[in-house]
Each structure stands twice: as structure tokens, then as C-alpha cells.
Amino acid sequence: MSMADERMDREESGFGSTAEEGSAGRKKSKSRSKADGGSKKKQRSQGVNVLLWILRKSIVPLIMVIMLVAGLYIGYVVLGKQAEGEVFSWATWRHLYDLVFAES
Known part of the structure; x- marks a missing residue:
């Protein structure tokens, strides 16, 4: 794995550097979006x-x-x-x- 790939993995998963921490971070972010109803914040004019x-x-x-x-x-x-x-x-x-x- 190159340094660029490793850096991208860390950015996607937060601060964790291992693959397990990365997958846990992705699960948390998915559960947060489900808790919010999956809707994005409406932009005001x-x-x-x-x-x-x-x-x-x-x-x-x-x-x-x-x-x-x-x-x-x-x-x-x-x-x-x-x-x-x-x-x-x-x-x-x-x-x-x-x-x-x-x-x-």
C-alpha cells in the first residue's frame, strides 16, 4: 500500500491507522446519518x-x-x-x- 493510499484511508476513517478502526469509523458515520433521517441540511436563501x-x-x-x-x-x-x-x-x-x- 502506498503512502497516498494509507493517507486516504486515514482521512476516510478519522484518526485510526488500522483497517479495523477504519471500518468502525465508517459504521459510526453511517449510523449518524441514519439517525438524522439521512436528509441533508437545507440551504437558506x-x-x-x-x-x-x-x-x-x-x-x-x-x-x-x-x-x-x-x-x-x-x-x-x-x-x-x-x-x-x-x-x-x-x-x-x-x-x-x-x-x-x-x-x-
């Missing part, structure tokens, strides 16, 4: 891959924005005991900004 990538990258900033809105609501309505309708009014937050950064 490029558009779906791009959409999933965008969703993965935007989940943390999205959660941060949701928590910011929830914190504003809790701070203004629950702790500040103000009306719920004023929380998302732009005039409310402009007035708050003017109070905090006004020159005294």
Missing part, C-alpha cells in the same frame, strides 16, 4: 441569511430601546406620580430638560 444576520445584530439595541421606554414610563408615572398620557409628550421632556439645565 441569501435573503433569509441577510435577514437573520440583521436580526441577530439588532436584538441588543432593540432591547435597550424597550428598556429605556419602560424606564421613562416607570420613572415618570410610578415614581413621579404624574399622568400616564404625559409620559410620551415631547413638551414634557423639553420642560424637564429646561428645568435641569436652566441657568440660575
Whole structure:
């Protein structure tokens, strides 16, 4: 057996160098494919891959924005005991900004 044939046998069977280990490795790989149903993994289209990538990258900033809105609501309505309708009014937050950064 030449070195090339021996190397090909080792690659097919994994790390084993003997023929017995090689046949055992092939049996294991066949049983794995049967356990998976013998079906190959479906390839997603490029558009779906791009959409999933965008969703993965935007989940943390999205959660941060949701928590910011929830914190504003809790701070203004629950702790500040103000009306719920004023929380998302732009005039409310402009007035708050003017109070905090006004020159005294």
C-alpha cells in the first residue's frame, strides 16, 4: 500500500491507522446519518441569511430601546406620580430638560 493510499484511508476513517478502526469509523458515520433521517441540511436563501444576520445584530439595541421606554414610563408615572398620557409628550421632556439645565 502506498503512502497516498494509507493517507486516504486515514482521512476516510478519522484518526485510526488500522483497517479495523477504519471500518468502525465508517459504521459510526453511517449510523449518524441514519439517525438524522439521512436528509441533508437545507440551504437558506441569501435573503433569509441577510435577514437573520440583521436580526441577530439588532436584538441588543432593540432591547435597550424597550428598556429605556419602560424606564421613562416607570420613572415618570410610578415614581413621579404624574399622568400616564404625559409620559410620551415631547413638551414634557423639553420642560424637564429646561428645568435641569436652566441657568440660575
